[in-house]
Structures are given as C-alpha cells and as structure tokens.
Amino acid sequence: MALAQMPAASPRVGLFVTCLVDLMRPSVGFAAIRLLENAGCRVEVPETQTCCGQPAYNSGDRRDTRDIARSVVAAFAGYDYVVVPSGSCAGMIHEHYPALFADEPETLAKAQDLARRTHELTSFLVDVMKVERVGAAYSGTVTYHDSCSGLRELKVKRQPRRLLASVSGLTLKELPGAEICCGFGGTFCVKYPDISERMATEKADDIKATGADTLLAGDMGCLMNMAGKLQRQGSGVRVRHVAEVLAGVTDTPPIGEPKA
Amino acid sequence: MQSTTRAFKANVRKAIVEPGLQKALGMMKTGFQVRRLAAVEKLPEFEQLRDQARDIKNHVLENLDFYLERFERKVTEAGGKVHWCRSAEEAREAILGICRGVGAKTVTKGKSMIAEEIALNDFLEEEGIEPIETDLGEYIIQLRGEPPSHIIAPAIHLNKTDVIDAFQKAHTHLDPNRPMEEPTALLEEARGVLRPKFLAADVGITGANFMIAETGSTIIVTNEGNGDLTQILPKAHVVLASLEKLVPTFEDAATILRLLARSATGQEFSVYTTVSTGPRRPDDLDGPAEFHVVLLDNGRSDILGTEFQDMLRCIRCSACLNHCPVYATVGGHAYGWVYPGPMGAVLTPTLIGIEESGHLPNASTFCGRCESVCPMRIPLPKMMRHWREREFERHLSPPSVRAGLAFWAWFAKRPRLYRLATGLAARLLGLFGRAHGRYGWLPLASGWTRGREFPAPEGQTFMSQWRKRSRA
Amino acid sequence: MNEARSQILGSIRRALKRGPLPPEKAAAIEARLRDPKPNLIPARAGGEAKAVIELFSTMAEGAAATLTRVKSAREVPGAVAEYLASQNLPAAFVMAPDPELDAIPWSERPTLSIRRGKTEGADQVSVTGAFAAIAETGTLMMTSGPDHPSTLNFLPETHVVVLPASKVVGPYEEAWTRLRAKHGGSLPRTVNFVTGPSRSGDIEQRLLMGAHGPRRLHVVLIEG
Numbered sequence: 001m002a003l004a005q006m007p008a009a010s011p012r013v014g015l016f017v018t019c020l021v022d023l024m025r026p027s028v029g030f031a032a033i034r035l036l037e038n039a040g041c042r043v044e045v046p047e048t049q050t051c052c053g054q055p056a057y058n059s060g061d062r063r064d065t066r067d068i069a070r071s072v073v074a075a076f077a078g079y080d081y082v083v084v085p086s087g088s089c090a091g092m093i094h095e096h097y098p099a100l101f102a103d104e105p106e107t108l109a110k111a112q113d114l115a116r117r118t119h120e121l122t123s124f125l126v127d128v129m130k131v132e133r134v135g136a137a138y139s140g141t142v143t144y145h146d147s148c149s150g151l152r153e154l155k156v157k158r159q160p161r162r163l164l165a166s167v168s169g170l171t172l173k174e175l176p177g178a179e180i181c182c183g184f185g186g187t188f189c190v191k192y193p194d195i196s197e198r199m200a201t202e203k204a205d206d207i208k209a210t211g212a213d214t215l216l217a218g219d220m221g222c223l224m225n226m227a228g229k230l231q232r233q234g235s236g237v238r239v240r241h242v243a244e245v246l247a248g249v250t251d252t253p254p255i256g257e258p259k260a
Numbered sequence: 261m262q263s264t265t266r267a268f269k270a271n272v273r274k275a276i277v278e279p280g281l282q283k284a285l286g287m288m289k290t291g292f293q294v295r296r297l298a299a300v301e302k303l304p305e306f307e308q309l310r311d312q313a314r315d316i317k318n319h320v321l322e323n324l325d326f327y328l329e330r331f332e333r334k335v336t337e338a339g340g341k342v343h344w345c346r347s348a349e350e351a352r353e354a355i356l357g358i359c360r361g362v363g364a365k366t367v368t369k370g371k372s373m374i375a376e377e378i379a380l381n382d383f384l385e386e387e388g389i390e391p392i393e394t395d396l397g398e399y400i401i402q403l404r405g406e407p408p409s410h411i412i413a414p415a416i417h418l419n420k421t422d423v424i425d426a427f428q429k430a431h432t433h434l435d436p437n438r439p440m441e442e443p444t445a446l447l448e449e450a451r452g453v454l455r456p457k458f459l460a461a462d463v464g465i466t467g468a469n470f471m472i473a474e475t476g477s478t479i480i481v482t483n484e485g486n487g488d489l490t491q492i493l494p495k496a497h498v499v500l501a502s503l504e505k506l507v508p509t510f511e512d513a514a515t516i517l518r519l520l521a522r523s524a525t526g527q528e529f530s531v532y533t534t535v536s537t538g539p540r541r542p543d544d545l546d547g548p549a550e551f552h553v554v555l556l557d558n559g560r561s562d563i564l565g566t567e568f569q570d571m572l573r574c575i576r577c578s579a580c581l582n583h584c585p586v587y588a589t590v591g592g593h594a595y596g597w598v599y600p601g602p603m604g605a606v607l608t609p610t611l612i613g614i615e616e617s618g619h620l621p622n623a624s625t626f627c628g629r630c631e632s633v634c635p636m637r638i639p640l641p642k643m644m645r646h647w648r649e650r651e652f653e654r655h656l657s658p659p660s661v662r663a664g665l666a667f668w669a670w671f672a673k674r675p676r677l678y679r680l681a682t683g684l685a686a687r688l689l690g691l692f693g694r695a696h697g698r699y700g701w702l703p704l705a706s707g708w709t710r711g712r713e714f715p716a717p718e719g720q721t722f723m724s725q726w727r728k729r730s731r732a
Numbered sequence: 733m734n735e736a737r738s739q740i741l742g743s744i745r746r747a748l749k750r751g752p753l754p755p756e757k758a759a760a761i762e763a764r765l766r767d768p769k770p771n772l773i774p775a776r777a778g779g780e781a782k783a784v785i786e787l788f789s790t791m792a793e794g795a796a797a798t799l800t801r802v803k804s805a806r807e808v809p810g811a812v813a814e815y816l817a818s819q820n821l822p823a824a825f826v827m828a829p830d831p832e833l834d835a836i837p838w839s840e841r842p843t844l845s846i847r848r849g850k851t852e853g854a855d856q857v858s859v860t861g862a863f864a865a866i867a868e869t870g871t872l873m874m875t876s877g878p879d880h881p882s883t884l885n886f887l888p889e890t891h892v893v894v895l896p897a898s899k900v901v902g903p904y905e906e907a908w909t910r911l912r913a914k915h916g917g918s919l920p921r922t923v924n925f926v927t928g929p930s931r932s933g934d935i936e937q938r939l940l941m942g943a944h945g946p947r948r949l950h951v952v953l954i955e956g
Contacts, residue, residue, distance in 0.1 A: 026722035060648030185625025193707030228712030256715035397934035485945025565747035
C-alpha cells in the first residue's frame with residue numbers, strides 16, 4: 001500500500017501526538033511539526049485525541065480498545081495523511097485497527113481508510129513526501145535502535161538512517177542487535193519488571209559498546225526505558241527521539257537529564 | 261510433567277541470577293540467529309516457500325479428518341497399526357500395550373516433545389520398563405532428572421561442567437580419573453555407553469516430524485543418527501505423533517523440509533531425514549518387525565476451528581525460541597511446562613488451560629521477532645493477545661491490572677478529562693523531577709525504578725502548549 | 733480404541749462445522765495424492781547434468797562429507813583402499829549385498845577384506861551403494877532392502893558410498909519420482925536421506941562429529 005502517487009502540493013496532515021509525547025516530551029511533537037511543515041505539509045492537531053489504545057489492546061480488553069479506536073477514527077477523518085512520531089502507535093492504527101472491526105462493516109471501512117492514510121513520521125517524510133535532506137546539524141556520534149513495531153509492522157529501517165545521513169556533523173555508528181527488543185513492551189515492563197530490566201541491561205551494554213555519545217530511536221517508550229537504564233548505570237550517553245535531531249530542536253535537555 | 265507455570269515470576273527471578281544458565285543462554289543467542297540468517301540468505305526462494313508451507317498445512321487442517329483416515333489406511337496396508345488416542349493417558353496405555361506385547365524390558369527413545377507432553381518416561385519406569393533417551397542432550401538431562409529447556413536443544417541450559425558431573429555420577433563403571441575436559445571425550449563416552457543399549461532395546465520410540473498421507477509413512481529428522489538406531493534395531497518401532505503432523509505427499513514434505521533445518525539450526529538440511537513405512541519386509545536383512553503409530557489428539561482437535569488453529573501449523577523448529585528476547589533472558593525451564601518460548605506461550609494454554617498458564621502469553625513484549633522468523637508464518641503475537649483477551653473476558657487477569665486499566669481507559673475515552681488529568685500529572689512529575697531530570701524512585705512504579713531511572717516529563721503537556729500557541 | 737477414533741474424527745468435523753468430506757472434495761484430494769505435483773523447486777537445484785554433479789559435490793563437502801572421483805567402476809577398489817589407508821583404517825569392510833557393488837572388480841585389490849551382509853556393530857567400515865543423490869543439499873538417498881540393510885548406514889564408524897554419477901539428481905522431488913517409478917505404491921521400509929556424517933551440538937553448542945552414527949562419510953563418485 002506504499003503510496004506511489006505524488007503527494008498533493010501541500011497536504012493536510014493530522015498529527016497523532018501519542019500519549020507519551022503529549023505527557024512526557026512535548027518537544028518531540030513540535031519537532032515533528034517542524035519537519036512536516038518544512039516538507040510542505042499543513043499540520044493540524046485534532047483536540048479530541050488521547051491514546052491509540054494499545055494499553056487496553058495488549059491487555060486483552062477489546063471493548064475499551066474498540067471504543068478508543070472509534071474516537072481516533074473519528075478525530076482523524078478527512079486528513080490527507082495522519083502522521084505519528086512512533087512506530088508502535090502508527091502500527092497499532094495501521095495494522096490492528098482494521099482487525100478490530102471485522103464485524104462492523106461501516107467502521108471497518110473507516111478504519112481501513114485511516115490505516116491507509118497513517119504513517120510513522122520518518123517513513124512518511126522519506127516515502128511519501130520524498131524528503132531527501134533535512135537542514136539540521138548535530139555534532140556527535142549517534143547510534144540508532146530500531147523499535148520493534150515500526151521495524152516489523154511498518155518496515156521502518158532505512159528511512160530514519162537516510163534522513164540522519166543528511167544531518168551535518170552527525171556520524172552514525174550502527175548498534176549491534178539494533179533489531180532486538182529493548183524490553184519496554186508497554187504494560188510488559190510493569191507486569192514483568194525483572195525480565196524487562198534484564199533486557200534493558202543487555203541493550204544498554206550494546207549501546208555503550210558502540211562508543212556513541214547519543215542514542216536515537218523513534219518511540220518514546222523504548223527511549224524512556226533505555227535512557228532510564230543507561231542513567232541508572234551512570235552512563236553519559238544522551239538519549240533523544242530521532243525527530244528532535246532531524247528537526248534541529250535540541251535545546252531541551254536529553255531525555256531524563258536536568259535543565260543545564 | 262508437573263507444571264510450574266503458575267510460579268513463572270519466581271522461576272524468572274531464579275533464572276536471571278543463575279550464572280551457569282546465563283552463560284549458556286549468552287552462547288545460544290548468537291549461534292542460532294547468525295546461522296539461520298546465513299542459511300536463509302543462501303536460498304532466494306525462502307519467503308515463497310514459507311507461503312507454500314503455510315498453505316499446505318492450512319489445506320491439511322481443513323481436511324484433517326480425511327487425511328487421518330487416509331493415512332491410517334496406508335499404514336495398515338503397509339503392515340503397521342495406528343492407535344488413536346484422545347488423551348495422554350490413552351497414549352501411555354497404548355505404548356505400554358505394545359511394550360508388553362513384545363515383552364519389553366528396555367526401550368530406547370529418540371527425541372520427542374510429545375513423549376514429554378504425556379510424561380512417558382515416568383510412566384514406563386513405574387511399569388518396570390526402562391526408558392533410555394538416546395539424543396545426547398536428552399540423555400544428559402535424563403541423567404540429571406530434569407525436563408528439556410528447549411525443543412530441539414534440550415540441554416542448552418547446561419555447561420560442560422554440568423555434563424561432566426552428570427557423567428561422573430552415572431557412569432560409575434568408568435575410571436573416575438578419566439580425562440573429561442574435552443567435549444569430544446564426553447561425546448565419546450555417551451556413544452560408548454549408549455551403543456549396547458541400542459543393541460539391547462526391545463522397543464524403539466521416536467517422534468515424527470511428518471506423517472505422509474500418500475503412503476502412510478512417517479518422517480523423523482535428526483543430526484546424531486540416534487533416531488535411526490532407535491528404530492531399526494529393536495523388535496518394534498513406535499512412532500508417537502500428534503494429529504497435526506500430517507502432510508499430503510513427499511513433495512509437500514520436501515517443501516517444509518527446505519524450511520525446517522534452515523530455521524532450526526541454520527543447516528541446509530539435517531544430517532538424517534528418515535522415512536519409515538511399515539515394519540521390515542520379508543526379505544529385509546534388518547529393521548523392526550512391528551510398526552505402530554500412536555496418534556495423539558490431547559486437545560488438538562479442540563483448537564481446530566478456533567482463533568488458535570494456526571498454531572497447528574507449527575513444525576517445532578524452535579526459530580521462535582531462538583529469536584525470542586524473553587526466552588534468551590529466562591531460559592526454557594522458567595516457562596514451567598513442556599513447551600517454552602513463543603510457541604509454548606500459545607500452545608501451553610491450549611493443552612493445560614489458561615488458568616494454569618496465564619503468565620506465558622502475557623510475558624511477551626510483542627516485539628514480533630518470533631513471527632518474523634516462523635517458517636510456517638504463525639502469527640504468534642496475535643494468538644498470545646487472543647489468550648489475553650480470553651483471560652480478560654473470564655476475569656482471570658490480576659485485579660490490580662484490571663483496576664489500573666479501567667481507570668486509565670475511563671479517562672482515555674473522555675478527551676477533556678484526559679487533558680486535565682494528564683496536564684496535572686505532567687506538571688506534578690515535571691515539578692518534582694525537574695531538578696534531576698529523572699526519578700530514582702516512584703510510587704506505583706517500583707518495578708521500573710528498581711533497575712532504571714524514570715525520566716521526568718518536560719512539565720506541560722504537548723496539548724496544553726499547542727493550545728496556547730494556537731491561541732496566541 | 734475405535735471409540736477414540738470416532739470421537740477424534742467427530743471432534744474434528746464439529747470443529748470444521750461439517751460432516752465427512754463430500755465425495756467430490758474427497759475425490760479431488762485422492763487425485764492430488766495419486767498424482768503428486770511438486771511445489772516450488774529452488775532454482776539452485778536446476779541446471780544441466782554436469783552442473784548438478786558439481787553442486788552435489790560442493791554441497792556434500794559443505795556438510796563435512798568427503799568425496800573422491802573416479803573414471804570407472806574399475807577404479808573403485810583402489811579408491812576405497814586408498815581412502816581407508818589415508819584414514820589409518822584397516823583394509824576391511826562389510827559390504828551391502830548389492831548386485832551393483834558385486835559387479836565392481838574388488839578382487840583386483842586382494843588386500844581388501846570384504847564381508848557381505850548386515851552388521852551387528854562390530855564392523856569399523858561399511859561400503860554401500862545409494863538409490864540416488866540430491867545435489868540441492870549434497871544428500872545421499874538410501875533405501876532398505878535385501879541389497880541394502882539400513883544398519884550399514886549407521887553402526888560402522890566409517891561409511892563409504894559408491895555413487896555412479898547417473899544417480900545424482902537436482903532436487904528431492906526428482907528423487908521421489910525415481911523412487912515411485914521403481915517401487916510403485918509400495919515403498920521400501922526405510923528411506924534414509926543422509927547429508928554428511930553424524931554430529932551433535934548438544935554440549936555448549938559446539939559441533940562435535942560422530943554422535944551415534946558414522947564419524948566419516950566418504951563418497952566415491954564414478955563419473956564415467
């Protein structure tokens with residue numbers, strides 16, 4: 001379903017902020033808006049959005065998930081595209097919303113329509129808006145973790161790297177095991193903290209071994225998990241959402257760091 | 261086998277601090293994954309073969325009754341016998357009957373997960389028949405009196421020193437000061453001990469990777485050759501197989517075999533792929549005089565027609581275990597029953613009930629790596645989620661989780677109240693956390709903060725900032 | 733047991749929401765079984781005869797088998813004797829009572845001590861033929877019968893297989909076709925596909941050769 005057609009000159013984009021960006025790190029939302037506007041989009045933020053529903057969905061609560069999904073479908077009706085600074089939430093809308101309404105033809109059609117219009121941020125910029133360069137600068141060596149849902153549900157892999165390659169002053173050092181889960185897993189990290197914490201430790205060890213001074217990824221959940229572990233270990237690796245670096249919005253301190 | 265899946269969390273806590281286990285798991289991670297990838301990259305048709313393999317098994321499952329009857333007819337024509345067994349108990353009795361029929365004292369066994377499922381060894385011992393595991397890994401864990409921790413590498417949780425200990429204790433007829441440091445010495449020792457057992461056994465029991473409806477044949481796949489010595493030397497060969505192992509023809513088996521070894525060990529093909537059809541022919545010089553197929557249902561026909569039907573495509577290759585970050589962290593025993601890892605998380609509840617095994621489908625991050633490597637394209641995360649749905653419907657999930665979820669969902673469905681609540685939370689957490697940028701401890705999140713810092717939010721939610729900017 | 737049988741079949745049909753298969757569907761499946769069609773065959777298994785033989789040899793060696801090539805059956809005794817000497821093995825073996833092997837002029841190498849028949853485990857070396865060899869993965873296909881006891885494939889520590897090049901096929905499917913042509917609907921009791929010598933990875937994932945089956949698998953390929 002890759003949209004091969006040329007995007008409208010200035011498409012109307014609805015930003016799905018995601019609950020973690022909204023609550024924890026608004027600067028990612030503003031970075032996303034800047035990137036989208038630089039690419040020629042008109043960005044709007046529907047007021048009635050809350051969350052994509054994954055906490056309920058992954059806990060087996062299908063009824064609440066459907067209720068939440070219904071309101072997301074309604075909130076984002078009519079936009080040319082819906083863009084999400086998270087592979088996980090975009091994957092939820094893209095892959096799982098249609099499956100929720102198999103028995104409700106009218107909502108199903110709307111959910112499928114929304115799914116078709118919904119994209120993770122970096123893949124939207126590269127695959128739909130054909131962005132080849134961002135005008136940002138970042139001095140340092142970064143490494144990149146591929147968050148699971150974006151990677152496997154939406155095939156987000158080369159797009160963030162492609163954009164990072166255009167950031168002046170930035171060197172990308174690949175992370176061995178970048179495709180292995182960091183142990184966040186949404187409610188998993190609460191239900192099984194012992195396993196989650198071990199997985200985060202392995203990830204942190206791999207990150208430190210790259211020698212990079214900055215860790216980037218496209219999902220707040222994974223970023224909080226990895227930042228939390230690195231900081232507990234006393235590591236100085238800075239952790240940011242990839243959108244911040246791509247948009248050149250790095251005046252806020254890295255995740256989990258105090259204001260300078 | 262007694263299940264300890266209820267104690268999953270306690271099992272995990274034990275597993276993650278066990279240095280020997282962690283060392284063994286560390287070795288596993290790189291080996292299987294790297295070798296699988298290399299083998300897959302050498303076969304450009306791999307993805308298409310996965311599609312075909314999925315379709316073959318789906319076709320069989322849709323016509324399973326027909327294929328089973330057809331298979332039975334062919335086994336009988338070849339001089340063998342099919343024993344239909346609804347339950348573990350019926351399968352054990354059928355096997356006992358065969359053993360009694362030939363006056364068996366010892367039984368050699370090839371690797372069979374179904375034999376673990378029906379707890380065959382304990383049963384045979386109680387009946388005075390000695391079962392001897394012949395797969396090297398299975399032999400080692402039999403000596404140690406423990407179940408397998410992996411479906412194709414049963415002793416993967418052990419280190420060499422564990423094997424040395426087990427052999428020292430069991431092989432008392434050998435010089436206690438013999439050199440055992442080299443793994444080859446251990447292999448030699450096992451080979452030497454097991455060879456006479458192969459030759460003396462009265463019955464040989466193997467599993468089956470496939471049953472072929474076309475000819476009534478069964479197929480096993482091994483690397484050691486133990487499954488072959490198990491079946492060609494004794495008087496009777498018993499194949500213990502569950503219903504869903506059927507495929508129509510050898511061509512269909514060939515398609516799936518092209519996936520099996522590559523997905524499992526990263527080999528192009530396993531060393532021994534053996535097709536067995538009936539007992540030895542009148543002019544054969546060796547081979548078993550009797551051929552029995554013990555066909556086990558044990559709840560599988562109940563899975564058919566449900567949202568778990570796809571699980572019946574599983575060929576037990578272990579790719580999902582080998583790529584699972586949770587399995588790699590806790591090992592197989594923590595799962596507490598026969599089948600560990602992602603395939604076990606889906607299959608176990610179908611066999612012993614979700615009440616008993618609720619932890620297993622929950623202990624997944626849904627990272628999706630299992631599904632991405634499953635040669636049979638089984639949507640494992642989706643089915644784990646189905647189990648969570650059944651638990652939720654039946655109010656089996658923990659009350660604290662349900663309450664937290666209900667609280668959150670109530671707000672998530674009411675955007676204006678949600679804004680108020682998140683705005684408040686962000687400000688509070690931001691206020692107290694700003695000085696350090698993070699929390700070392702948080703009430704209600706001690707699971708997180710025990711091993712990790714919790715980042716402080718920036719202070720104001722995105723939505724409130726956005727609203728202010730829009731108004732400006 | 734009959735009760736179990738009917739209950740299992742009944743349970744399957746209930747799950748599939750139908751009775752026994754309607755006759756036309758059953759006939760379609762019978763037809764599929766009577767005339768098996770290959771699924772996708774990897775391109776690697778194609779190619780002309782010479783390429784297929786090269787592929788077999790590469791793949792077999794990749795699976796840790798060894799291979800020597802000879803021009804004719806007359807050279808086989810010498811090749812076998814040299815191989816055994818090179819491995820410091822005695823010049824003695826048990827040989828499958830196979831007319832094709834009998835036709836080899838073994839007497840030209842009188843130092844070779846040969847016994848025909850099956851083995852009880854005392855023989856160090858066996859020599860057998862093969863029904864076919866599959867190039868795709870370097871796999872030998874051996875069928876049990878009065879001319880080939882299966883024990884020869886497993887009990888001796890060294891297994892030598894004499895393989896005329898005409899028996900090498902590309903994919904498994906071609907081997908099945910040949911087997912059905914020879915045996916019709918009634919297969920031999922055991923069909924062994926063997927890809928390299930026996931091995932185990934059960935101790936610390938280290939690859940160790942010679943677990944229960946042969947430590948060495950040697951192919952003498954007759955190219956003439």
